Amino acid sequence: MRWKLSLAQRIRAGAALAVVFLLIIATNLIDKNHFRIVKENLTTVYEDRLLTKNYLYLISRNLQQKKEILQSSDADDLRELHLAINDSIDALIDRFSSTKLTEQESLRYTSLKENIQALKKFENAYVSDESITPEAPISTNSEQYFQAVFQDLDALYKIQLEEGSRVISSSNQTIKSSDLIAKLEIGALIVIGILIQLLIFMKPSKHQ
Structure with a gap:
């Protein structure tokens, strides 16, 4: 005894297989998009957050060195390192x-550039002063320039932490969504597989 599918059963089976095919294509496209988002987020965290934090740290170190030289009133060191540090x-x-x-x-960032330029202008006036001696006291006006610059650096550093945390959170959410879709896909395929079996073997026509 063998089973032969009727035309209606073939149509139903074909439609079910088409649904499976479309489901696989749709989920693959969604997974591909999720992978792209996570990849972009990882690149953003490294290039736009980790590296920028390092840039801010190095800028801060250079400024601290500059400040120490100014406060020490070491005119020789100041003239030698002034251009190198600024570069x-x-x-x-x-x-x-x-x-x-x-x-x-x-x-x-715009505020930081403006405050650094103001600091440079102050330093240029100080460095160009021929009367500078190791014993000459540095003007207390320098402190206000440094405070303004360090405030900008602190604010930028805080932004890096906040944005880095936001991007990582977004990546985690994308991964969770991808995992959920994968589970739903498996469940849907199981259900469709069962339906295909029911559609194929429901009311078969028998031929000897």
Whole structure:
């Protein structure tokens, strides 16, 4: 005894298989999109957050060195290191600007550049003073410039932490969604497989 499918059964089986095929294509496209999002987020965390935190740290170190030289009133060291430190800071500022900045970050970045320029202007006036001696006291006005710059750096560093946390949270949510869809896909395939069996073997036509 063998079983032969009727035309209606063949149509139902074909439709069920088509649904399975479309389901697989749809979930693959969704998974591909999720993978792209996670990949972009990982790149963002590294290039736009971890590297920028390092840039900010190095800028802060250079500024601290500059501040120590100014406070020590060591005119020789100041004249020797003034240009070198500024060149290093400028290079780091340029690298920072090449990263992806949020609106708030862009505003702080502009403020940082302006305050660094103000500090440089003050230093240039101090360095060009021929009367500088090791014993000459540094103007207390320098402190306000450093405070302004360090406030910008602190704000930018805080933004890196917040944005990094947001991106990681987004990646985790994307991964959870992908896992959920995968589970739903497996469940749907099992249900469809059962339905296909029912559709195929329901009311078969017998032929000797």
